[in-house]
Amino acid sequence: MALNYPNFGFDITHRDKKSGARLGLLKTPHGSIETPNYIFCGTKAAIKAMSPKQMREVGTDIILSNTYHLMLQPGADLIQKMGGLHRFTGWDGPMLTDSGGFQVFSLGEGTMANEIKGKNKGHDNQSLTSITEEGCVFRSYVDGRKIKLTPESAMEIQRKLGADLLMQFDECTPYHVDKNYTARSMEMSIRWGDRCLAEFERHDNGAQSLYGIIQGGVYEDLRRISAEYTKDRPFFGTAVGGCLGGSDEEMELVVRASLPHAHPDRPVHFLGIGQIKDIFRFVRLGVDTFDCVIPTRLARHGTAFMKGVPGETINLKNARYREDNTPLDEENGVDASCNFSKAYIHHLLKAKEVLAIQILTAHNIATINRLMREVRAAIKAGTLDVLEKEWLP
């Protein structure tokens, strides 16, 4: 294949001596970012409660949007007509889109409410009509119409959306299926990956790049097969996806079974994972980028990520903050973290003022961006263990 991604690059600039952690520079047509880094979720072409300017002010390098939501509303054609996601949203830095598969297979009814409230366990997927070799059919959560998503259409939609980093279409297998199902599914995702590559290449103009996704559930042998597949194909990057098990240990097993067999020189993205403890655990295994909704989602529940706090977070709704005149964290150096007392944020939450969400979202993103800056500095200095103890005492 002729895919060589001339406008993209990934340079590994430093390797940790004590672990698999590495520093890299990920180049895209919309700028380069240092890795390890964190990709914040702008599900519906917007980070909840943050403008692009505000995202930059809190140190953000890269964001993502979700193909599933955007194909339904406002539709990929409209976004293409408006000049693509960068022009539409005003975010001028690197951007990633997923393939839509995760939401189709896991969200079921597809309401963000269920996702946001953690109520959807993937077991009552009533909107998913069929999964065949060709692709899948599901019902739109916006208007109920039936929609077919295939490897080819997932590529077409992502092409129209115009992000820098694209994901192959894959089947996202749930936790409760058996190994046989997981194996057949993983093999279909491999065939879907080849169709994505073919479709991607057909329209490739150098503006975008494609990641392959390692599937295989919690089964080491399946993960290895899937990882070797991605390595052998001309993907730009490697993503670890699908079912990661029910515990931190299973999640680590999955990554340990996958990455040694993936392409060693490509950027590695870990799909949907990103608590502070996960960052420390998985940069050591060679993960370069993370994405997760929790920095923004937890903010909407009154929760602030904090450096050096047991359990990573505090909840500002707690009555203990009613008269706490201290700011969240002056070391963050941003307005949200420095210029509002916990007592004021507590009041705003009680009064249901949206400013509380804005402050906590900005603070959480600033905190995670600072975490990533400190992680990169610690990898360079060989002090990742020390840093981890500072963040997670």
Added chain:
Amino acid sequence: MALNYPNFGFDITHRDKKSGARLGLLKTPHGSIETPNYIFCGTKAAIKAMSPKQMREVGTDIILSNTYHLMLQPGADLIQKMGGLHRFTGWDGPMLTDSGGFQVFSLGEGTMANEIKGKNKGHDNQSLTSITEEGCVFRSYVDGRKIKLTPESAMEIQRKLGADLLMQFDECTPYHVDKNYTARSMEMSIRWGDRCLAEFERHDNGAQSLYGIIQGGVYEDLRRISAEYTKDRPFFGTAVGGCLGGSDEEMELVVRASLPHAHPDRPVHFLGIGQIKDIFRFVRLGVDTFDCVIPTRLARHGTAFMKGVPGETINLKNARYREDNTPLDEENGVDASCNFSKAYIHHLLKAKEVLAIQILTAHNIATINRLMREVRAAIKAGTLDVLEKEWLP
């Protein structure tokens, strides 16, 4: 009385030759503002969807908070303990608080929802238990407990809140009562005004100033009596309040019946009024400051204030904006007005993304602040009529 407000001042710097419009400089311990100016509503100690820093970025000079809401949640004692409203909210410019009276008498059940949705017409005030010479008793919308508000307690609460510009406690008479009731009510508000002055003076340390409020409904003779009362007493400023009638004409009649009898050298505030057409109408009658929730409230309904648009506003939910790639108004010179297409804001509204509210709120406040800057320049240049045609074709 010894009230002389040493840390406050109001200098009338220019008078329009063709109308009663005037330019002024209103000095407070938290800075001076040029008038005419617009006071934005931060009901619960927060402008909805805007931080103080963001308020400054869109050109804001002065904001207000509502005594009624803050006395119930989080309580004046807490805000005092946290250093007062300026310290609590982070807003370091001039600030006004009302007396709580308007909400007690007009909001009834007291839910902001009713106020926001325009559902409360003041006829089903079930939370107001009694109005006597001493004051009034109402039930908290937060927890149902009975609360007494008197001239003295309204002053005490506002002293603890710590704003610069305070309002006397008055009875806000509804539109449907007769002239006799309105007259008796206005007379009681006069007695309440004297009690407010006495209580204010008892604790005066120079940090705050007090406005008298002209009541009297839509009756010219009552308005005159009330205006002359405020003129004769040592208030720092004059506010026009109460029932303003059911039409623009009645509202103008009320102001025309009031202001010629008020103190000519004091700043004049018009309570709760502030559409663009109102600004042009009432600066000509000598109003110096306005406040109204509509710039922020209408933003939450998808509505943008626009210069030169019939009816003052457009609604971005309208399907005509689905593919409109133009920004709201680049002349405003702020991020919200310049860097997002109407199509994008339309999408955000359809997707129920809070960023839509943030963008429209910032745009509306920027637009009104620009209006006030242009109004001041036009008063100076004697071109108010020309400017009005530009804004309201």
